Amino acid sequence: MRVVFMGYQTWGTRVLEALLESEHEVPLVITHPASNHAYETIWNDSVAGMAERHGIPVLVRKYANDEEVAERLRELRPDLLVSSDWRTWVAPEIYALATHGAINVHDALLPRYGGFAPLNWALVNGEPEVGVTVHFMNEDFDLGDIVVQKRVAVADKDTVTDLFHKTIDLFAPAVLESLELIGSGRTDWTPQDPAQATFFHKRSIEDSRIDWTWPARDIVNLTRAQVDPYPNAFAYYKGERIRVLAASVSSARLGGTVGRVFRPEGEGVAIVCGPGARGGSEYGVVVERVRTDDGVEHRGVDFFRSMGGYLTSHP
Template identity: 30%
Template sequence: MSKALRIVFAGTPEFAAIHLQSVLESEHEVVAAYTQPDRPAGRGRKLTPSPVKELALQHDLPVYQPKSLRNEEAQQELAALKPDLMIVVAYGLLLPLEVLDTPVHGCINVHGSILPRWRGAAPIQRAVAAGDKESGVTIMQMDKGLDTGDMLLKVTCPINNTDTSQNLYDRLAELGGPALQKTLNMIAEGSLQPEKQDDSLATYAHKMTKEEGQVDWNKSSWELDCQIRGFNPWPVAWMLQDASQPEKRTRIWEAQSLEEPLDEQATEAPGTILQASRDGIDIACGKGVLRLKKLQLAGSKAMNVLDLLNSRSEMFKPGVVLS
């Protein structure tokens, strides 16, 4: 390695803190951390620092928490740090061109997908919800577009049929740290070979919303299986058992697609409860059967189906058609 880089790190959630830790363990020098302002959290709504801020303070790093990087004062503050490179991981603020151009080597981003697939805010959740078979981490040179910059390094991993977005999140966090360290060394050595993205292959990963978590029984059981896993642990997929009570949502924490239902089940209308047993509650779908295994009724805690049937079996009688 020709020289240690002076690095400014910008990030906010735990995913970012994991990558900050990997940089702190490298040969490079982190001179400051940028993160979102403290937010109210918990029942007492007490101002709480982000995981990145907590880690930075543990290592006696200066912490900056501007509400925006568009004003001249914030930009001068960054320039005074004389960074060789800025690393951005789930920071949550847009970086104007003036900021992108400040470090000697510009700004790089750790993105939780194999670009150009799933540009945007929720690449991990969208990959699971869409039924993708593969995901990964892309280290990217940032430009003025949204996740459109040149790709510097990519690492991949499979998405298993039982993965939730949390499982995949954890796996990508483990992959991203070593990939980031390798990228930093290549920047210091001048050995990077950036790769342009093919914009025609790009898809956009919109933020997840609670409303789109509602299941549609006309879809195939596999599509619903993917949706439920992609929305776990947030915002959680849900269903209505009674259309006249839209405020009473039943959250679906765990389900399993039964791709080949019995012949006598295949003719039932989508949304029909086929059977309820200790193994799960089987629901007819547009194609296949979805077995519900862990549910959370409105105003209650999440329960596996066996416990739920012991107390609320009348709600899940075979033949009932869900909303």
């Protein structure tokens, strides 16, 4: 197939690399401009750099709906547009210029977790599995018919970085399998149910703030969803910000006021939390490892040298 590729960051480079190593032809690459957004500087291998090393023309666009893009597609007459980590809506009149339209690969089990940072959000929400979905583009964002879907179980200790590595390896085979199915003439794709769809916004600093009224498991999931190299979950102790790098659920229920630095447990210190904390019905969060703003990491038992005081969500 003649494929015009639209992609960005490491997700895009993995798919582009697979296309270049396959029998498919890639006459044009479209990518986004460089960004300083915290979540767009982490897995940021350059799609443009890979295309240029292979002598492929590159267009840089935030949106790919302008007349120059349309004219290039009319000239090239591609069989398919393929996108990976393309972060803006593509107009139907653009992908209609390809014989088979466009497919997108998304690191979620659509129709749930459309939009941004799906692995982080899925881990925050305690999902038992994540995955990768290849779907056709239509007028709705991340809601086109599904071509291929691959699933990955979330282990108890998995962090978002673990899930990135588990799912990124599925991008290339999922896309190549999809191209084979489309090229075979198959048309019986799996429609998505819009009533089951969830769509998530980009994560920002506010989304990493620990709310001690949450149940312990939810706070632990938040810390797992924000491990390095992502912006870490954070709270304040004596007015100073600390980043919580590792945490677990306490062995016993703890009663009292949320945020209270209660007692040592293992290498950490148990913190009172949860909506039922006053009645003693909630387990606490064992803060096992923290990092202060000077970049120094500490075991919880070393950082909290005396019990008492409170961790808070704001200074």
